[in-house]
Amino acid sequence: MDIKPKDVAISFPFPYQPYSIQEDFMAALYRVLESGKIGIFESPTGTGKSLSLICGALTWLKDFEEKKKREESEALAGANKEMNRNERTPDTFVHRSVEQLTSSLEPDWITQFVQKKEERDMVDRLKEEQIKRKKREARLEEIRHNVQLKYAAKRKRNEDDETERLLKLSKQMLASDSLETSDPLEQGEEELILAEYESDEEKKKGHGLEEEDEDDFEEDHVTKIYYCSRTHSQLAQFVHEVQKSPFGKDTRLISLGSRQNLCVNDEVRNLGAVQLINDRCTEMQKNKHEKSEEPEGKKKKGDSRAVCPFYSYEQMQLLRDEALVEVKDIEQLVTLGKGMKACPYYGSRFAIPPAQVVVLPYQMLLHDSTRKASGIKLKDQVVIIDEAHNLIDTITCIYSxxxxxxxxxxxxxxxxxxxxxxxxxxxxxxxxxxxxxxxxxxxxxxxxxxxxxxxxxxxxxxxxxxxxxxxxxxxxxxxxxxxxxxxxxxxxxxxxxxxxxxxxxxxxxxxxxxxxxxxxxxxxxxxxxxxxxxxxxxxxxxxxxxxxxxxxxxxxxxxxxxxxxxxxxxxxxxxxxxxxxxxxxxxxxxxxxxxxxxxxxxVHFAEVLKECRSVIIAGGTMQPVSDFKQQLLLAAGVGKERVAEFSCGHVIPPENILPIVICSGPSNQQLEFTYQKRDLPEMMDETGRILVNLCNVVPGGLVCFFASYEYEKQVFGHWERTGLLKRLALKKKIFQEPKRANQVEQVLAEYSKCIKRCIQAGGIQTGALLFSVVGGKMSEGINFSDDLGRCIVMVGMPYPNIKSPELQEKMSYLDKTMPKTDGQLPGKILIENLCMKAVNQSIGRAIRHRGDYASIVLLDNRYSRPAIYKKLPEWIRSSTQIKTAFGPAFASIRKFFQEKKSQSTPGLS
Incomplete structure (x- = not known):
């Protein structure tokens, strides 16, 4: 179901006059949240997607809370009015005829009594709900709540269990001398011994259902929005957008992260490996509880078990309060924790129940045991998964x-x-x-x-x-x-x-x-x-x-x-x-x-969909969306009527983008970079000639994507032997994407400096040429805005390795479990979708804001096929030209850049 953009006439607070597509986005988002549906939202990078998500979702949340209060008040007032009216109404019982009385199955006084009792009960329930809400609001307003009773009760149970265990152990020691015949343990070695193990069934028999007792001390979770993204840097960027939005002062927001990101204990952080950090933290926390529960006189002499100085209940409560008073990102939370000598990792978890917005990596939300361990409860809540183009792969990797x-x-x-x-x-x-x-x-x-x-x-x-x-x-x-x-x-x-x-x-x-x-x-x-x-x-x-x-x-x-x-x-x-x-x-x-x-x-996403009121799957490039619908939503039991789609165009004018499919090269060699043909010398030569021509007319930066590192290396070797690489270097300085992640920033900085220097100085070189790889470091998350990316060239189609056993098994599984679409098997559709998702991510690197302009060149005859062509994003597809010959294609590209030059568009920003 596609969402009509103007279905909801709502005024959305915004830090500036929003674009029309942002208004459409927020209206569509509001309607999906209000109706409790699953939404797939696409808004190209550079169109203010984050702000649209923030303002649309928080406007709905504010209205939702006010609506709940209003409905409760109206229901309570109506119930009181009805009860008072019934009490004032004269008893008609005496006016009834004998026939009426005898024909009735039960006396009127019983009916009236039951009716009035139900009315009173309803009023009492509404009053009770209103009292609960007022108490919760007061608690949230003060941002203070005390759960020490929970820990006190838990400590009492642990003490009783420990006493029982020690008595049992004493009897065993008296009955057997096995421990005495064992070699004595060295200092600290007792921590290595496995504790006596009880299964869950045994615990329930011995102690009853402890979970029910613990729930009595838990604070109610308010209706909230869980915002997820892929990386901590993307989450920090979202938090900064919230800070700048009209909701920045009044929103209770908390950022969650791993111990690796939030730990402020240098001794633990220096362990390096994530699992070691987690284990050391858990161990120190356990030591803290055990030491605090031991009577002073019974503490072991020379007990050297380390405890974390930052794991202080009182300080973590104060940190939680501070974190909720003002919106903070992960770095600000860590700084706050260091200053307050409090653990941000646990302090942030204490803040989940009263928070209105919880920001977290989507691995933390998607992994069932991690979600539960973090105290995240999705019942009737809203989940927004941003940058969700790799959502299927992420879930697959988490559980593989x-x-x-x-x-x-x-x-x-x-x-x-x-x-x-x-x-x-x-x-x-x-x-x-x-x-x-x-x-x-x-x-x-x-x-x-x-x-x-x-x-x-x-x-x-x-x-x-x-x-x-x-x-x-x-x-x-x-x-x-x-x-x-x-x-x-x-x-x-x-x-x-x-x-x-x-x-x-x-x-x-x-x-x-x-x-x-x-x-x-x-x-x-x-x-x-x-x-x-x-x-x-x-x-x-x-x-x-x-x-x-x-x-x-x-x-x-x-x-x-x-x-x-x-x-x-x-x-x-x-x-x-x-x-x-x-x-x-x-x-x-x-x-x-x-x-x-x-x-x-x-199977793992189904619980999220089942628990939540609404789930929003959003991204800059979500096409093709059939994978999300078939493999994640419909396969999880979601009905088609509950799935809504929204896709908007870009904020740039249509004349600022020139997507073009080139089917043949300068020597009329048909371009088809299949596995059988791409290694041919004439195919590599033709690619080189196209790039030489483009370098003559494209100003600033030109980014060229290859399907793999291996093919890029092969093409480079061929061009070096034929001298074509020298011809390219005369027009633009050549850069290559590094394989090592720690060198990406350095290469980008040098690439940027070269372009800026060439534009300012003029001369033979007109900028820089950057060779990248689809799916590599440069194909996601890097902005080639303005002169950094005036032209994006995609060499061939980056199909995945069809011979991979994993991919073949996945295709076979889909063919057996999913229906055909337009006569095509789901396995074949999967291959095409994986390819086009990678293409769409790469070519979307260029246009980053309203005043930007760029040309997108797709080098392969197969891009002209309708089944492939329709999987490009709408804002690109609507402007795409298909050229069977190179001459007309090159003429269009040259004209495009000549017009932009005459308009004196600003350069590098």
């Missing part, structure tokens, strides 16, 4: 998982050594689960064709290749179908066994002495084995690297590989038809891998 042979063997060795050292101290249930995990790891290595007890880097694979299996088939082949992976996976999470493994390796992975000679030999061999794995893995990466790349390839120390395996085990609990396991045997067992591929992202 991969482990290699080296990680399996490393985890097995760590866990085996751990079990051998602490066997006498582990409870039976812990030993049972540890042995199950060891068996699972052993079987996984077997599937890869190796022995878990040998060095995987020296075990050669006899039959290399890639094989895809259903989850059930993989479990049968692995011979672990009789193991309850749900219980094993929950045990891993609850027992935090991977964190114990990391601490164990940290303590004994080096030269630390262990109690017995026998154990010393085991640990020495264990350490040597792990060192061999690490050196082999890092050596291969560094051997092929250039000297300047070596430092960049040194990754932060990784936590226990068991953490990655936990993710793989969790993936294997998915429904059989929703995913596939890819067994990839290559060279050695260490290089081989097991990967879970999610085929049905809708």
């Amino acid at each position: 998982s991969q482990v290699n042979g080296s990680q399996l063997c490393q985890a097995y060795s760590q866990l085996l050594q751990y079990m051998e050292r602490y066997r006498k101290r582990l409870k039976a249930k812990n030993l049972m689960y540890v042995k199950q995990i060891l068996f699972v790891l052993e079987r996984f290595a077997c599937v890869l064709g190796g022995d878990i007890k040998q060095n995987p880097n020296f075990q050669m694979i006899s039959e290399a290749g890639t094989k895809l299996q259903s989850i059930n088939d993989f479990l049968f082949q692995s011979q672990i179908d009789n193991i309850n992976l749900f219980k094993v996976q929950r045990y891993c999470v609850k027992s935090m066994i991977s964190r114990k493994m990391f601490g164990f390796v940290e303590r004994y992975g080096g030269t630390a002495a262990v109690t017995t000679n026998k154990e010393s030999q085991k640990m020495a061999g264990f350490h040597s084995f792990l060192q061999g794995l690490n050196h082999k893995a890092s050596g291969e990466a560094i051997a092929d690297a250039r000297p300047e790349e070596v430092f960049e390839n040194v990754q932060p120390r990784m936590a226990s590989p068991l953490m990655l395996i936990e993710g793989f085990l969790s993936a294997l609990t998915s429904t059989n038809q929703d995913g596939r396991v890819i067994i990839n045997r290559q060279g050695t067992v260490g290089m081989s891998s097991l990967k879970f591929l999610l085929l049905n992202p809708a």
